[in-house]
Amino acid sequence: MMAERLAIDGGEPIRTHPFPSRGPGFGDAEIEQVTEVIRSGHLSRVGGPKTAAVEEKFARLLGVKHALAVTSGTAAIHTAIGTINPNPGDEIITTPVTDMGTIIGIIYQNAIPIFADVVPGGYQLDPESVRRKITPRTKAIIVVHLWGMAADMDAFLEMGREHGIAIIEDCAQAYLTSYRGRLAGTMGDLGCFSMQQSKHLTCGDGGLLVTNRDDLATRARLFADKGWDRSSGGRGHIFLGLNYRISELQSAVALAQLDKVEGFVSRRRALGDRLTAAISGIPGLHPPADSASSGNTYWFYPVRIVEKEFGMSRDRFVEALTAEGVPAWASWRRSSGCPATGSWRR
Ligand SMILES: Cc1ncc(COP(=O)(O)O)c(C=O)c1O
Structure with a gap:
């Protein structure tokens, strides 16, 4: 339909009713899940069934071995960086065209963010620019799949192999985004997602981290739980981590959203x-x-x-x-x- 005159020039607006508010429709399924949690009287993820169910379901959806639910996308990326454990002054290459949540964890782990260019006329990290930024101090590349589109993962995976660099995928904006038959988040060493209100999968605020490596999964779980080795049965905090534990209330919503x-x-x-x-x-x-x-x-x-x-x-x-x-x-x-x-x- 073509308007006679643009609205900006005094014509009738094309859209007469507001766009739906952002965030995928919450409904009875979310209400039932949250009600169940409250009735159970158990809101912590420790020993709670909802967070465990979210992790299992998300891992299955992506076809990966491990998923860890945390409090935000920023927390997921920080946990990924804590997991690869840079030394102070190590460099992590990423894009400047992203959310601050991509960068925060780098700085908090005393590493240095190094910004590469995005592809000319596009939005994703340029592999050639990244390659030029690699030094002996490079510990990781954080590849952001911006706006829901996949970056050129094959080039980054090759760099990772060639230089022994970890590849972290920031998939905060890229649920089920695909790249040459593979899903975003499943190709690098660690994949990180956000469940903030505006995302395809949301519980208001939350995050998910995925990996196929057992060692990384173990360390990530510890990092997001104050370095607390619960398997020992005691209170051994074996390295410095944060409390990024999501609550059962958020997980209840995420569980319904996963469907x-x-x-x-x-x-x-x-x-x-x-x-x-x-x-x-x-x-x-x-x-x-x-x-x-x-x-x-x-x-x-x-x-x-x-x-x-x-x-x-x-x-x-x-x-x-x-x-x-x-x-x-x-x-x-x-x-x-x-x-x-x-x-x-x-
Ligand atoms: C690309 C990207 N990375 C990281 C984040 C951080 O996620 P959160 O807001 O859940 O902390 C976002 C959030 O919008 C994002 O878009």
């Missing part, structure tokens, strides 16, 4: 592909690759604009979409500064 995530993903794929097909070929407007060519699960729908060819500025395009009732914004906004800096002393 829905494949459905959400296939719906998003169908809608995203339809939009990509519809707007392909407009000069200066570059839609994301479709699900067949990029494994895209369309977490967000990024479009790149070459303003000269498109005939409109990026900011004006965002204003025009917003006026039509379509939520849109321009990346990346500059931070206005931190109000919380300064001394704790009064």
Whole structure:
């Protein structure tokens, strides 16, 4: 349907009712799961059945040996870094085009984030740029599958093998994203997911870490539980870890969501592909690759604009979409500064 006049020029908006709020529909299944937990009187993951069930179900969904549920995607990535255990000053290469949660764990483990470029005209880490950043201090590469599209994993896996570097996949935005027949998160040494409100699988806040390696799984579990070796039956804290234990309440919601995530993903794929097909070929407007060519699960729908060819500025395009009732914004906004800096002393 074509409007006579754009909404930004005073015409009728195309979209007359609001988009559904973000987050996949919670319903009776989530309510029943949470109610069960509260009635049981047991809210801690330690000895609780829901978190164990989430871990088992997620591992099965991805076809991996181990899954660990934690409190956030940031916690999952921090746990992955604690698991590979860098020495102070070791370097971890990643992308600057990501959420801060990718970087936080690197710094907290006293390693140094090294930023490589993304592919020209694209969104994912550029293997050639990463290769140029490798030094004898490189301990790991964190590959982010941005917006739901897969990065070029074969190139990173080869670098990992060649240089003895750990490959961590940040799949916070990439549930069931595929790459040459394999699922994001299952190819590297460790895969990390976020269950924050906006993600394909959510419990408000939460995270998941997966691996096929028994040794990494053991260390990750310890790191996220204060280094507490519960198998000894005592209170032996065998190295410095954090308390990233998710609660049974969050896991109850995640458990119900796990039954829905494949459905959400296939719906998003169908809608995203339809939009990509519809707007392909407009000069200066570059839609994301479709699900067949990029494994895209369309977490967000990024479009790149070459303003000269498109005939409109990026900011004006965002204003025009917003006026039509379509939520849109321009990346990346500059931070206005931190109000919380300064001394704790009064
Ligand atoms: C790529 C990426 N990495 C890490 C994170 C951190 O996840 P969380 O917000 O659950 O801590 C996010 C969250 O949006 C993300 O998009």
